[in-house]
Amino acid sequence: MTEDKQKQLHTSEESVDILLFGAHPDDVEWGAGGTALTLKAAGISFGVVDLTRGEMGSRGTAEERDKEAEAAAAGMGARFRQNLGMPDCGVVDSVENRKQIASVIRKWRPKLVLAPYWEDRHPDHAATGQLIRNAAVYCALRKSDDPNLPHKPSAYLYYLLHNFTHPGLVVDISGIYARKLELLRIHASQFAKTAQGFGVLPLGMNDYLFGLESRDRFFGSLIGVHHGEAFVSAVPLKLGSIGDLPFLH
Structure with a gap:
């Protein structure tokens, strides 16, 4: 068996449908935890x-x-769940970091990548979004020393954390919202108390989960449901036909 064939078999065995990136250990749960739970329920x-x-x-x-x-x-x-060990409060959009992100995508070969929106008050969130955007070209390079084969995900979507921009789509997470809050409570070191209870300066509302629910209720209101998670696409998403829209099925 050739080395290339071995690589193809290796990557196909380890591939996932979707890869979710976060700057910090609770970002995915905060911005896309409900979406992740819907993926689990759908077997994705x-x-x-x-x-x-x-x-x-x-x-x-x-x-x-x-x-x-x-x-x-x-x-x-x-x-x-994988941690890349980049420095907290020190994430930067560098060539080396782009290559590291691309290597992860090339290894797991997702069809869809989710990451924080590239405009955010926390510099790590913003840098992570920029990194994911700029790593895309490295994912497809054939003249690369990366051990994984080139791979081009079909789409990239960016979830909103602090900053707001008009989203391209909102996922209805109303039915599983209580479970999303349970996910956040697992991060007890971060969300077990209010900011005052932790003895730190509140940023925005001092009750973190109340602030989260207020935001997710607003996102849900954009599509006429109780709770939602909002996503942005940097480029238009491709449809083969208007008939591919889910509400037509």
């Missing part, structure tokens, strides 16, 4: 990749956050 495979361990946060240690992240991954139904 996905993995989670955190860029940092959140070690610079005011609440919790890196070790505590590692354990919480693994427990939350199990709760979401992720096939795997």
Whole structure:
């Protein structure tokens, strides 16, 4: 068997349908946790990749956050959760980091990639979104020293965290919203108390989960449902036909 054939077999065995990226160990849950739960219910495979361990946060240690992240991954139904070990509060859109992101995408070969929106008040969130956008070209390079074969996901979507822009689509998560909040509560070091209870300066509303629900209710209102998660696409999404729209089936 040739080396290329071995690579193809290896990658097909390890592939997932969707890859979700976050800057910190709770970002995916915060921005797309309900969406992840809908994927689990539909039998769609996905993995989670955190860029940092959140070690610079005011609440919790890196070790505590590692354990919480693994427990939350199990709760979401992720096939795997990986941490790239980039420095918290130090994520940058560099060539080397783009190559590292691309290598992960080339390894897991997702059809769809989800990541934070590239405009956000937290520089790590913004840098992560930029990294995912700019890593796309490295995913498809054939003249690369990456051990994984080239791969081009069909689409990239970016979930909103702090900053708002008009979303391209909103996922209805009303039916599983209580379970999304349970996912966030697994990150007890971050969300077990209000900001005042943690002894830190509140950013926005001092009750984190109340603030989250207020945001998700607003997103839901955009499509006439109780709760939603909003996504942005940097480019138009391709449809073979208007008939491919889900509400026509």
